Amino acid sequence: MIARRSLTLFAGLFVLFCVIGWALGAANISLLLVQSFAYALIALGLNIQWGYGGLFNFGIMGMLMLGGAATTFISTPIIPGFWGSEGPLLLGRALLAFAFGFLLVWGARKADRVGIRGGWKTALTIVAWAAAYIIYRSQIDVAAAYIEATPDGWIGGLGLHPVLGWLFGGVLAAGAAYIVGKICLGLRTDYLAIATIGISEIIRALLKNMDWLTRGTLTVSPIPWPTPLPQEFQASGTPITDSFIYARLGFLGLVLIVLIVAFFLVQRAYGGPWGRMMRAIRDNYVAAASMGKNITSRQLEVFILGSVLMGIGGAMLVSFGQIYDPGSFQPINHTFLIWVMVIVGGAGNNWGAVFGAMLIYITWMISDPVSQWLFNGISNWSTDLGWGAIPEIQSRASQMRVFVLGVVITIALRYAPRGLIPEVVKREA
Amino acid sequence: MNELIFFFNNVIVGGVALGSIYAVGAIGVTLIFGILRFAHFAHGDMMTMGAFIAFLLMLACQALGISVPFLPTGFLVLPVAMVLTTIIALGLDKGFYAPLRKRGAKPVTMLIASIGVTLIIQGLIRLFFGSGTWSFFESETKQLIRIPVPLEGVTRTINFTQPQVLMVVCTAVAVLALHFFLTRSRLGKAMRAMADNPDLAQVSGINTKVVVRVTWIIAGSLAAMAGTMLALDVQLKPDLAFNIVLPIFAAAIVGGLGQSYGAIAGGFLIGFAETAAIFNWSVLLRPIAGALPFEVPATLAIVPTEYKLTVAFVILVVVLLWRPTGIFKGASS
Structure with missing residues (x-):
């Protein structure tokens, strides 16, 4: 029954995309398709964390930002002026200071080995943290000020292939997820949600203000594509509108390959012993623990795996948009949107997550023009009645997206709490 | 001495103002958590909504020519705004949370539902x-109060604004009223009983529906108060409280979720921590620079100003690690 239902839903989605494609033109729908597939990858990541493992990660935005920063660093061209200056030396010293501070804190935490215990150890740890912070700040502030004063103002990239940037995005997100998971995974659901939101806000504040690394609010642009750009097609004589379609189709192919590989692996993992164990932990962690499963390290595993997909997805979105603007990342667009995708699609079911991602993304994108059209209608009508027109229709209509998203999730929780394509719970007869 | 007054103006006055906003907001979050057992994420947007209601009422008052000397109109309309926000909060509960509660939804589902409510309220506010x-002070002026210090060689004055004084007064009144309500009245005792043990409370004949309603009444009116105070202290914008809902959660968690007095302490702690972290401490060190073994740099803040909100998150994470139930023991979900 579920299979029939999901086939119908996917067919409906296909028709919806065709209709929108017909209305907006092939260039626009190819843009929407690339983005919605990238969001599908991110939703898969959340589906691993929440659907498989029951982890309440509300820090998706942080992972997407890290992925974006990674691809920016790897793929933008090298700035020779920076590498020839004293910048690398100063940064190296800051890195050494960081390592030294890390050792200091690590040593303080191991102080019980040499007989320092209880309150003394706590005091020593606090002093070590403070000292490490001061040492690191004393080096990084100098380096940051020096680099920001150079003509380029930032360290530039490495000029490598963007796909390497995507991989690095996954690695960076995995590293961050390891630290976040180590810190937070012992917490209960609500606390975990709030802690992960807090950490993603810390990541945002850092990336937004570390101008030497990400240019902060000045934004980095253009970021190269892994596939030929529309301009390259134009150079070989393709008409402008067609060149956008070809270029985006090329990018779409690459995104689709990544999505299919990830989907295949994730789906296999769900059916395998590992997936069964994760569901056991999700549904009853006390029972799973009594069967000898190491709950914390399994949850850390699933948290890291999900975050890798989020990092790669975030890197893809930034590559595709060709601009890295840390200020444009918002919890609504980059955390809550993905939650709505997974909840509406069906947590625990990968087809559901992909379906939810595409449906919600297209709803999110078209609610702006649709409400603009609606407001124009109301405005004409109220002008006819003599009440005057609605002011600033354009900016108001773009705010309707948030409202629509809220309504969608409320309806979903009320009438389809397990999602449109819910998880199929197998029971042995 | 001048430096100490500078410190007082920046850290103590700023911290008290910010702390009272956080405290009033955090009480609502913590009460909802204690009674309804979920993290109410839409609290920040209830605050914004309250502030916008107060703003509209203020515009209405000014259009009608109603004003009171020495009192900003924003404070004059505050009680009405609180009542209106409370009505909306009760409506939100009836429309969004009560059906889920009836179905026996898990706290996690309630949390996601509250995010849906957040998005709806925020969308509507931005739409309109x-x-x-x-600003609440377009047509009236924000009065600055300067108190000269009667000491020799002191040129600086102690500065604060009139809304800041009124804010502290309002917070004190609200906290006292809540204290007497919770400890003296029958309903308040019922609330505390339900926060401690919902099943036992129901068995002993406490009408849980009434308690839930009272919780929303208190939380809604306090949210309107906190939002309006925040808008009076800084500015009014649609994402006003969205940025502040996390520090408020930090305050509630630091104080232990479910603990009203803890929320107050947590609010002031976070408020002071934020102002102290961005304060330029070299101002205080400069007079004794001769006695120090190192050179005093021009700026010596614990974190740069743009990381002000980050301080709250760092405190939040540290407290969650070090004592997950808060400084005062919190309720568990």
Whole structure:
């Protein structure tokens, strides 16, 4: 029954995309398709964390930002002026200071080995943290000020292939997820949600203000594509509108390959012993623990795996948009949107997550023009009645997206709490 | 001495103002958590909504020519705004949370539902008010109070604004009223009983529906108060409280979720921590620079100003690690 239902839903989605494609033109729908597939990858990541493992990660935005920063660093061209200056030396010293501070804190935490215990150890740890912070700040502030004063103002990239940037995005997100998971995974659901939101806000504040690394609010642009750009097609004589379609189709192919590989692996993992164990932990962690499963390290595993997909997805979105603007990342667009995708699609079911991602993304994108059209209608009508027109229709209509998203999730929780394509719970007869 | 007054103006006055906003907001979050057992994420947007209601009422008052000497109109309309926000909060509960509660939804589902409510409220506010900023002090002036210090060689004055004084007064009144309500009245005792043990409370004949309603009444009115105070202290904008809902959660968690007095302490702690972290401490060190073994740099803040909100998150994470139930023991979900 579920299979029939999901086939119908996917067919409906296909028709919806065709209709929108017909209305907006092939260039626009190819843009929407690339983005919605990238969001599908991110939703898969959340589906691993929440659907498989029951982890309440509300820090998706942080992972997407890290992925974006990674691809920016790897793929933008090298700035020779920076590498020839004293910048690398100063940064190296800051890195050494960081390592030294890390050792200091690590040593303080191991102080019980040499007989320092209880309150003394706590005091020593606090002093070590403070000292490490001061040492690191004393080096990084100098380096940051020096680099920001150079003509380029930032360290530039490495000029490598963007796909390497995507991989690095996954690695960076995995590293961050390891630290976040180590810190937070012992917490209960609500606390975990709030802690992960807090950490993603810390990541945002850092990336937004570390101008030497990400240019902060000045934004980095253009970021190269892994596939030929529309301009390259134009150079070989393709008409402008067609060149956008070809270029985006090329990018779409690459995104689709990544999505299919990830989907295949994730789906296999769900059916395998590992997936069964994760569901056991999700549904009853006390029972799973009594069967000898190491709950914390399994949850850390699933948290890291999900975050890798989020990092790669975030890197893809930034590559595709060709601009890295840390200020444009918002919890609504980059955390809550993905939650709505997974909840509406069906947590625990990968087809559901992909379906939810595409449906919600297209709803999110078209609610702006649709409400603009609606407001124009109301405005004409109220002008006819003599009440005057609605002011600033354009900016108001773009705010309707948030409202629509809220309504969608409320309806979903009320009438389809397990999602449109819910998880199929197998029971042995 | 001048430096100490500078410190007082920046850290103590700023911290008290910010702390009272956080405290009033955090009480609502913590009460909802204690009674209804979920993290109410839409609290920040209830605050914004309250502030916008107060703003509209203020515009109405000014249009009608109603004003009271020495009192900003924003404070004059505060009680009405609180009542209106409370009505909306009760409506939100009836429309969004009560059906889920009836179905026996898990706290996690309630949390996601509250995010849905957040998005709906925020969407509506932005729809009607755009994304610009408004000020309560367009047509009236924000009075600055300067108190000279009667000491020799002191040139600086102790400065604070009139809304800041009124804010502290309002917070004190609200906290005292809540204290007497919780400890003296029958309903308040019922609330505390339900926060401690919902099943036992129900068995002993406490009407849980009434308690839930009272919780929303208190939380809604306090949210309107906190939002309006925040808008009076800084500016009014649609994402006003969205940025502040996390520090408020930090305050509630630091104080232990479910603990009203803890929320107050947590609010002031976070408020002071934020102002102290961005304060330029070299101002205080400069007079004794001769006695120090190192050179005093021009700026010596614990974190740069742009990381002000980050301080709250760092405190939050540290407290969650070090004592997950808060400084005062919190309720568990």
